[in-house]
Amino acid sequence: MDSARTPDDNLLEDIVRLRDDLRKSDRRVAEVILDRPEEVVGMTLATLSKAAEVSEPTVIRFCAAIGCEGFRDLRVRLARSLAFARTTSHTAITAEDDLGAIVNKVFDFNLSNLNWAQSKLDTAQIGVAVDVLAGARRIEFFGFGASGIVARDAQQKFPLFGVPCGAPVDSHQMYMTADMLGEGDVAVAISNTGQTREVVQAAEVARARGAATIGITGHAGSPLAAHCDLVLLVETLENTDLYTPTVSRLSHLVVIDILSTAVSLRRGTAHHDRVARMKEGLAKLRGAS
Amino acid sequence: MDSARTPDDNLLEDIVRLRDDLRKSDRRVAEVILDRPEEVVGMTLATLSKAAEVSEPTVIRFCAAIGCEGFRDLRVRLARSLAFARTTSHTAITAEDDLGAIVNKVFDFNLSNLNWAQSKLDTAQIGVAVDVLAGARRIEFFGFGASGIVARDAQQKFPLFGVPCGAPVDSHQMYMTADMLGEGDVAVAISNTGQTREVVQAAEVARARGAATIGITGHAGSPLAAHCDLVLLVETLENTDLYTPTVSRLSHLVVIDILSTAVSLRRGTAHHDRVARMKEGLAKLRGAS
DNA sequence: GTAAAAAAGTAGTTAAACTACATTTCCATC
DNA sequence: GATGGAAATGTAGTTTAACTACTTTTTTAC
Numbered sequence: 136m137d138s139a140r141t142p143d144d145n146l147l148e149d150i151v152r153l154r155d156d157l158r159k160s161d162r163r164v165a166e167v168i169l170d171r172p173e174e175v176v177g178m179t180l181a182t183l184s185k186a187a188e189v190s191e192p193t194v195i196r197f198c199a200a201i202g203c204e205g206f207r208d209l210r211v212r213l214a215r216s217l218a219f220a221r222t223t224s225h226t227a228i229t230a231e232d233d234l235g236a237i238v239n240k241v242f243d244f245n246l247s248n249l250n251w252a253q254s255k256l257d258t259a260q261i262g263v264a265v266d267v268l269a270g271a272r273r274i275e276f277f278g279f280g281a282s283g284i285v286a287r288d289a290q291q292k293f294p295l296f297g298v299p300c301g302a303p304v305d306s307h308q309m310y311m312t313a314d315m316l317g318e319g320d321v322a323v324a325i326s327n328t329g330q331t332r333e334v335v336q337a338a339e340v341a342r343a344r345g346a347a348t349i350g351i352t353g354h355a356g357s358p359l360a361a362h363c364d365l366v367l368l369v370e371t372l373e374n375t376d377l378y379t380p381t382v383s384r385l386s387h388l389v390v391i392d393i394l395s396t397a398v399s400l401r402r403g404t405a406h407h408d409r410v411a412r413m414k415e416g417l418a419k420l421r422g423a424s
Numbered sequence: 425m426d427s428a429r430t431p432d433d434n435l436l437e438d439i440v441r442l443r444d445d446l447r448k449s450d451r452r453v454a455e456v457i458l459d460r461p462e463e464v465v466g467m468t469l470a471t472l473s474k475a476a477e478v479s480e481p482t483v484i485r486f487c488a489a490i491g492c493e494g495f496r497d498l499r500v501r502l503a504r505s506l507a508f509a510r511t512t513s514h515t516a517i518t519a520e521d522d523l524g525a526i527v528n529k530v531f532d533f534n535l536s537n538l539n540w541a542q543s544k545l546d547t548a549q550i551g552v553a554v555d556v557l558a559g560a561r562r563i564e565f566f567g568f569g570a571s572g573i574v575a576r577d578a579q580q581k582f583p584l585f586g587v588p589c590g591a592p593v594d595s596h597q598m599y600m601t602a603d604m605l606g607e608g609d610v611a612v613a614i615s616n617t618g619q620t621r622e623v624v625q626a627a628e629v630a631r632a633r634g635a636a637t638i639g640i641t642g643h644a645g646s647p648l649a650a651h652c653d654l655v656l657l658v659e660t661l662e663n664t665d666l667y668t669p670t671v672s673r674l675s676h677l678v679v680i681d682i683l684s685t686a687v688s689l690r691r692g693t694a695h696h697d698r699v700a701r702m703k704e705g706l707a708k709l710r711g712a713s
Numbered sequence: 714g715t716a717a718a719a720a721a722g723t724a725g726t727t728a729a730a731c732t733a734c735a736t737t738t739c740c741a742t743c
Numbered sequence: 744g745a746t747g748g749a750a751a752t753g754t755a756g757t758t759t760a761a762c763t764a765c766t767t768t769t770t771t772a773c
Binding site: 468469470480481484494495496 | 728729730731732733
Binding site: 447448449478479480481482485496 | 750751752753754760
């Protein structure tokens, strides 16, 4: 996909991920960069090598190891990375953080994660999912907990999908709904881990009943992926520090936006006019006159 | 807020703005940069001077004229500017867009909106809200439609808030809940336009009953703002193109993340341990072992 | 323990950014 | 229109920074 952005754009996160496979000296450079990236953007090679207590060629080798073409390229790509987020998934929120730091870290985690998800998303798979959804007689979204929020949000997009949409809220309703699906229906099952029992079960049952099943998950080899005809892998920089918010739901919401928009655009003029009219009425309800 | 990233750091726009006041030769450099900025990021001074048909020192002078500390600084700031611009430069989604373009536009609308919201958020107001929420006996979140999704998400954060939290789902329950609130309770009312009748009413009633009211809205002068003790203004780049997704809900979700995290960090060790234990159990439910 | 490979540093070279000075162009005044 | 001064711009050279080549040290495998 020529217009998709590449991981080049999130160098900080690349450094975090590659860190364990780097040479010992390279890791010292990495630590300095991760510790104070905004400063490093303005440093010379000599300054950075001193800060990391390695030689200049070692820094050059570090640049090559992380995929940069020299130090100049490192600086440019780091600046680009910092435009998105100044912290990485490895940064914890602690009780020592003042409110400003909390605000920035929470935003940056989410920004960085969205950017990461975008760069890793397989547009061809999205295209297949759009085909399936555009042909659906009915769509049911299954999710629990944070993914339940995404499922409910997706259901609200039923005017864009252009067919009846549901999002059952408890595990019994989920089972019942899945069981009543059949040929021509689509089940979209959402779970970042891909292991939430109720969601996996719903996908399994829906599939057994003849519905097409689409999984939205962060884990390709998960039980959910195994029970779906199609998997939309939404990679996430999730980290498990106690106070780091669950960021996957935002990228899942964006994927829902994409699916609903793309399906809607498939529908043609009558649908388009109908959606426009509905949005106009909704704006009145919302009071945006 | 000294550590907030602002869209002010946008060299491309600076160049456009300053262009008419630049020297003639400087304008030739500006034209090359504006014509092909992505290339310029990777150029040497010599290459750029040739492309602009000026001498090298003239390019250096151009750098100084636009506020850069030399060519190296120009390159870094241009890279940063481009990273911002890439997320903000999209036209409306139309039926002519291929799927790749839709994917990028949807992501970029959301990314640029989060960036904007972050830069405009008043951290002092967030701090006041955190104080109020940390002292609440009970918290109820009110939202409808897309904001209903946010309210439900916020309610799910009750372990972090550390007090009972609710998010009534229909207008009758919202009214009943608001009416039963009292001194010591907090009502958080969420509406991007600030004009959704049911949400405004809930805030009004809750406030009349003695609850502290916090509004999360994109519009400072709205009816919702008028009925709240405290307003968290979450600015949004919302646009009303038919197929541009409702991006405000993502920034509202991030604000909920911030509030819940900050309140949780206020609670102390016993709460901290309790949250940790709960998250551990939840991870098991989610299957992340 | 030994040899080979990998890692890392020193020394030097090259390229790039920048400064100093000279030349050209433009503007204001008569 | 001519002249002088200021501003703009370029040439030439210097300095700095990035990088390469080779040497030394450390690590790994047998």
